[in-house]
Amino acid sequence: MSQPELTLYHSWISSASRKVRFCLAEKGLAYKPLKVSLAKFEHHSDWYKKLNPSGVVPALMVDGVPYVESNFINEFLDDAFPAPPLRPTDAAEIHDMRVWSKYIDDICLPAIQKHNWMMNYHPMARAWTDEQLEERLAAIPTENRRQVWYRMARDPYTDEELQTALNILLDMRDKIEARTKRAAWIVGDAFSLADINAAPYAKRLEELDAGAFDCANFPNAGAWWQAVSTRPGFIAAKIESFVEQGKPDYDPVGG
Amino acid sequence: MSQPELTLYHSWISSASRKVRFCLAEKGLAYKPLKVSLAKFEHHSDWYKKLNPSGVVPALMVDGVPYVESNFINEFLDDAFPAPPLRPTDAAEIHDMRVWSKYIDDICLPAIQKHNWMMNYHPMARAWTDEQLEERLAAIPTENRRQVWYRMARDPYTDEELQTALNILLDMRDKIEARTKRAAWIVGDAFSLADINAAPYAKRLEELDAGAFDCANFPNAGAWWQAVSTRPGFIAAKIESFVEQGKPDYDPVGG
Numbered sequence: 001m002s003q004p005e006l007t008l009y010h011s012w013i014s015s016a017s018r019k020v021r022f023c024l025a026e027k028g029l030a031y032k033p034l035k036v037s038l039a040k041f042e043h044h045s046d047w048y049k050k051l052n053p054s055g056v057v058p059a060l061m062v063d064g065v066p067y068v069e070s071n072f073i074n075e076f077l078d079d080a081f082p083a084p085p086l087r088p089t090d091a092a093e094i095h096d097m098r099v100w101s102k103y104i105d106d107i108c109l110p111a112i113q114k115h116n117w118m119m120n121y122h123p124m125a126r127a128w129t130d131e132q133l134e135e136r137l138a139a140i141p142t143e144n145r146r147q148v149w150y151r152m153a154r155d156p157y158t159d160e161e162l163q164t165a166l167n168i169l170l171d172m173r174d175k176i177e178a179r180t181k182r183a184a185w186i187v188g189d190a191f192s193l194a195d196i197n198a199a200p201y202a203k204r205l206e207e208l209d210a211g212a213f214d215c216a217n218f219p220n221a222g223a224w225w226q227a228v229s230t231r232p233g234f235i236a237a238k239i240e241s242f243v244e245q246g247k248p249d250y251d252p253v254g255g
Numbered sequence: 256m257s258q259p260e261l262t263l264y265h266s267w268i269s270s271a272s273r274k275v276r277f278c279l280a281e282k283g284l285a286y287k288p289l290k291v292s293l294a295k296f297e298h299h300s301d302w303y304k305k306l307n308p309s310g311v312v313p314a315l316m317v318d319g320v321p322y323v324e325s326n327f328i329n330e331f332l333d334d335a336f337p338a339p340p341l342r343p344t345d346a347a348e349i350h351d352m353r354v355w356s357k358y359i360d361d362i363c364l365p366a367i368q369k370h371n372w373m374m375n376y377h378p379m380a381r382a383w384t385d386e387q388l389e390e391r392l393a394a395i396p397t398e399n400r401r402q403v404w405y406r407m408a409r410d411p412y413t414d415e416e417l418q419t420a421l422n423i424l425l426d427m428r429d430k431i432e433a434r435t436k437r438a439a440w441i442v443g444d445a446f447s448l449a450d451i452n453a454a455p456y457a458k459r460l461e462e463l464d465a466g467a468f469d470c471a472n473f474p475n476a477g478a479w480w481q482a483v484s485t486r487p488g489f490i491a492a493k494i495e496s497f498v499e500q501g502k503p504d505y506d507p508v509g510g
Contacts, residue, residue, distance in 0.1 A: 065347070072353045079346035091334035092320070098327045 003081075006031035007061040009051060011038050012245040013120070015112060016070035017058040018200035018237060023074040026196065026233035027081050031060075039124070039248060044139040055141045071101045074193050086193050097187045097194040104172075108201050111168035114157045115208060117148065120246055125152035169205045172198070173212050173221055180220035191231075199228050203239050258336075261286035262316040264306060266293050267500040268375070270367060271325035272313040273455035273492060278329040281451065281488035282336050286315075294379070294503060299394040310396045326356045329448050341448050352442045352449040359427075363456050366423035369412050370463060372403065375501055380407040424460045427453070428467050428476055435475035446486075454483050458494050 008024070008031050010017035024031055036042045036057050044055050051066040052059040060067040062080075067073050078086045088094050128136065133153045140146045151157065157165075176198065179186050186194040202225050205212045215222030228234055244250060263279070263286050265272035279286055291297045291312050299310050306321040307314040315322040317335075322328050333341045343349050383391065388408045395401045406412065412420075431453065434441050441449040457480050460467045470477030483489055499505060 062347075067350055069354055069357065072350055072357070075353065076346055076350040079349055091331055092317075094334055095322055095327055095331040098330065099324055102324060102327070 003029065004063040005061075008033050008058055009036050009048070009061070010034070010058040011036055011043075012238065012240075012250055013116070013242055014038070014057045015109060015200040015204070016056065018203075018239045019070045019197050020058050020060060020073050020077075021237035022196045022199055022233055022239065023077050023086065023193065025236035026084065026086060026231075027077055029077070029081060033253060035251065037248070039120070041136065041139065044136075044141075049141060053141060055139075055145065071098075071105060071193075071197060074196065078193065086191070086196065088188050088190060088192055090188070093188045097192055100186060100194045101197045104197050104201060107168060108172050108198075111165040112201055112204055113148065114162055114165040116204070116242065117152055118157055118162065119242075121149075121152045122156050125149065126154075126156070128153050166208060169201060170209070170212065172201060173205060173218065176202070176224060177218050177221040180224040185224070195224075195228055199234060200239055202228065204242060207242055258284065259318040260316075263288050263313055264291050264303070264316070265289070265313040266291055266298075267493065267495075267505055268371070268497055269293070269312045270364060270455040270459070271311070273458075273494045274325045274452050275313050275315060275328050275332075276492035277451045277454055277488055277494065278332050278341065278448065280491035281339070281341060281486075282332055284332070284336060288508060290506065292503070294375070296391065296394065299391075299396075304396060308396060310394075310400065326353075326360060326448075326452060329451065333448065341446070341451065343443050343445060343447055345443070348443045352447055355441060355449045356452045359452050359456060362423060363427050363453075366420040367456055367459055368403065369417055369420040371459070371497065372407055373412055373417065374497075376404075376407045377411050380404065381409075381411070383408050421463060424456060425464070425467065427456060428460060428473065431457070431479060432473050432476040435479040440479070450479075450483055454489060455494055457483065459497055462497055 006024070006029060008017070008020060010021065010033055012035065021033075036048060038057070042048055043052075043057055048059075049055050051061070052068045054068065058070060058073070060073050060076075067076055075087070088097060125133075125136075133150070136149060136153075137146050140149060176186060183189050185191050186198060202213065206225070211217065213222045213225040215226070238245075238252065261279070261284060263272070263275060265276065265288055267290065276288075291303060293312070297303055298307075298312055303314075304310050306316070307323045309323065313325060313328070315328050315331075322331055329341070343352060380388075380391075388405070391404060391408075392401050395404060431441060438444050440446050441453060457468065461480070466472065468477045468480040470481070493500075493507065
């Protein structure tokens with residue numbers, strides 16, 4: 001495939017957006033980033049839901065056609081632009097990469113979300129009137145996300161829930177430690193989408209717990225994180241401070 | 256890959272097991288089926304959770320190594336045994352196939368589950384003492400499935416919930432009608448995993464609503480279902496009556 005026109009509707013702080021930015025950078029693909037303001041609920045707007053019916057970021061436009069689901073966007077990029085390869089060549093390892101990426105989505109995403117949303121959205125949502133809340137909820141296309149926003153507005157996560165969520169992310173770190181003890185990367189001997197899809201979670205975990213990837217205590221996970229976070233692709237993807245990138249005026253590249 | 260030894264831990268009535276049986280049959284792969292009795296909670300036993308930590312069927316053993324997640328098992332089979340191909344060749348269509356298969360898992364599975372579990376497990380679970388219930392729940396590894404079993408025992412789905420679930424499956428049928436109006440199969444012009452992964456849901460929907468694939472009202476979805484359900488692979492996979500196959504002594508092949 002010759003390079004089509006790529007536009008990424010994304011948020012700087014969204015873990016799923018970060019995964020796709022990382023993959024695009026590793027592929028060396030030029031794209032136009034367009035920021036979707038989560039604080040202004042642009043992802044729940046009618047125009048955006050035409051691109052991504054689930055009302056979540058990111059959506060990758062390829063010659064005007066939207067692609068959704070960050071794990072699958074990244075596999076699509078590897079299908080459409082095979083060099084450099086970001087999936088293992090062995091069928092068993094490809095399967096392992098997919099199951100790992102689904103674990104990141106199904107288990108680690110809801111965990112990180114609890115911390116991120118309490119910081120970014122609870123202070124705003126708690127002030128909404130019942131009418132405002134009802135209006136916000138009516139625009140959200142999925143039951144799961146409606147529940148999360150309800151909790152931000154009226155029933156914030158407890159300290160116990162936040163600790164449980166942190167423990168889930170620490171368990172991810174333990175899994176990475178065990179995997180990178182056996183091989184250089186999360187799945188086997190080559191850098192792959194398994195590493196890319198975990199990277200935004202490692203970045204955020206380190207912000208929540210500064211010692212999470214301490215090389216003295218977690219030598220293999222620590223070395224893995226050092227190797228991932230210094231890659232030119234990681235740096236180009238701007239997976240940076242959650243607090244800084246969450247500020248409304250953060251806009252390093254006009255998108 | 257020369258053919259390794261394949262063993263499928265499965266249940267005759269489980270939608271995810273049916274997807275994998277269908278794929279194995281389309282590939283012409285010989286395998287040993289081993290029935291996991293859901294009514295006896297064998298899927299929550301320690302030995303089975305070593306194969307599939309989520310405690311759900313199926314698990315495909317490949318030379319003694321377990322593979323989980325039905326959508327990914329089927330992609331693995333296509334990676335490991337490329338002929339006949341069961342994925343599109345176009346990157347955009349492969350992406351569409353993955354998003355469709357995730358929709359089947361995330362949206363249609365919880366819907367079909369409500370009807371299946373009310374029929375199969377509610378009559379048993381409602382009779383459990385609190386102690387029995389607690390013991391059952393303690394063996395279930397995921398929060399989601401604990402909630403479902405709690406509902407079977409103490410808070411069965413309402414008629415309204417069952418109707419909502421049926422509507423979700425009818426909406427799947429409408430999506431199939433729209434897709435097969437544009438092309439012969441769910442994704443493009445070739446039979447693929449998109450069709451395989453939807454087939455067990457179409458079978459069960461037709462049992463719940465005999466007119467769901469009536470060719471007079473849904474000409475394209477009706478023709479699609481006719482084509483799918485008469486394939487030798489579908490027949491070999493024994494995707495048959497839910498009531499018959501749910502009987503404890505149903506055992507057509509010793510597995």
